[in-house]
Amino acid sequence: MGVVHLVFIFMLVIEISLGQIIIPKKYDGFPLYNSKNKDEGSIMVEAFFDPLCPDSRDSWPPLKQALQYYSPHLSFIFHPFPLPYHSNAYIASLALHIANNLNSSTTFPLLELFYKFQEKFYNDPTFNMSRAMVTDDIANLAISLIGKSYSQAFKAGFQDPQTNEAQKISFKYGCSRGVASTPTFLINGFTLPGAGAAIPFEQWKSIIDPLLKND
Numbered sequence: 653m654g655v656v657h658l659v660f661i662f663m664l665v666i667e668i669s670l671g672q673i674i675i676p677k678k679y680d681g682f683p684l685y686n687s688k689n690k691d692e693g694s695i696m697v698e699a700f701f702d703p704l705c706p707d708s709r710d711s712w713p714p715l716k717q718a719l720q721y722y723s724p725h726l727s728f729i730f731h732p733f734p735l736p737y738h739s740n741a742y743i744a745s746l747a748l749h750i751a752n753n754l755n756s757s758t759t760f761p762l763l764e765l766f767y768k769f770q771e772k773f774y775n776d777p778t779f780n781m782s783r784a785m786v787t788d789d790i791a792n793l794a795i796s797l798i799g800k801s802y803s804q805a806f807k808a809g810f811q812d813p814q815t816n817e818a819q820k821i822s823f824k825y826g827c828s829r830g831v832a833s834t835p836t837f838l839i840n841g842f843t844l845p846g847a848g849a850a851i852p853f854e855q856w857k858s859i860i861d862p863l864l865k866n867d
Contacts, residue, residue, distance in 0.1 A: 680825040681729035682752055682759050684719065695726050695863055698838040700733040700831045701763070703744040704774065709767040711835040711850035718856035725864055730763070732819065733826040733834055740773045740786050742819065743810070747794050749818045750809035758798045765797050839863075 681698065699715065701708040719728050732748050734741030744766055752759040771777070778786050787810055795803050809815050829838065833848035839859065844851070851859075 676821050679729070680822050681731040682748070682756075684728040684730065684760060695722075695860065696729070696838075696840050697726055698729045698731060700731045700826050700829075700834055700836040702733055702735045702738055702741050702834040703748065703763060703766040704738045704741040704770055705735060705834045706770065707848055707850060708834045709770055712764070712767060714851060714853040714856060715837075717853045718860065721853075721857075722860055722864070726860070730760070731826055732822050733831055733836070734819075734823070735834060737775075739775050740778060740790070743783070743787050743790050744773065745819050745822070746810055746815055747790050747806075749815050749822075750806055750812075751794055751798055753809065753815070754802050754805060755798055762794055762797055765793060769793060 697715075697719070699711075701712070719726055732745035734745045747766075748759060748762060751762045766773075773786065773790065781789075788807075791807050791810070795806055798806065826836075829836075830843065831847070835850065836847040837844040837851065840863075844859070
């Protein structure tokens with residue numbers, strides 16, 4: 653089959669797929685607020701993180717430093733984007749949605765907890781575990797953070813169709829923005845080059861400083 657025909661078929665599939673996407677009721681992702689900034693800053697930073705991706709883990713501390721350094725000029729939204737070759741990342745992403753629904757103040761602490769114990773849920777250590785066992789371990793780790801009073805509701809969240817739908821929306825949104833690896837960063841809607849690698853704090857400064865010159 654010729655290249656022109658392949659391109660045509662690819663574009664047709666994309667068009668059909670986009671036509672089937674249901675527009676969500678609110679913008680995807682988890683916004684991060686702090687005491688200095690309850691409103692949107694002039695610059696919007698979006699990050700697509702896999703909670704079980706080591707590159708996502710390594711990219712969070714310098715980005716968090718930049719968000720604190722430039723507050724209140726920055727707004728931030730995190731989109732969970734589980735990579736298919738990280739077998740348990742989808743379960744961890746569901747856990748983030750559940751935590752956000754039960755107590756939104758625990759969403760980012762849970763992300764950081766996953767990064768702390770990330771290697772426990774890599775493919776090799778969980779090779780002989782069932783999905784139910786992995787889900788239970790992830791749930792228990794999350795409950796240790798958000799509190800035992802949420803235990804029943806948290807575990808029930810994995811069976812809630814709305815939780816799965818929320819994560820599907822997050823993944824489809826990432827695909828619609830061309831995300832193929834994590835971390836991927838957007839600033840004011842434009843994708844930064846070098847997806848899949850952490851950005852050091854000094855590089856964040858070189859990106860953001862010019863945007864604030866006229867502020």
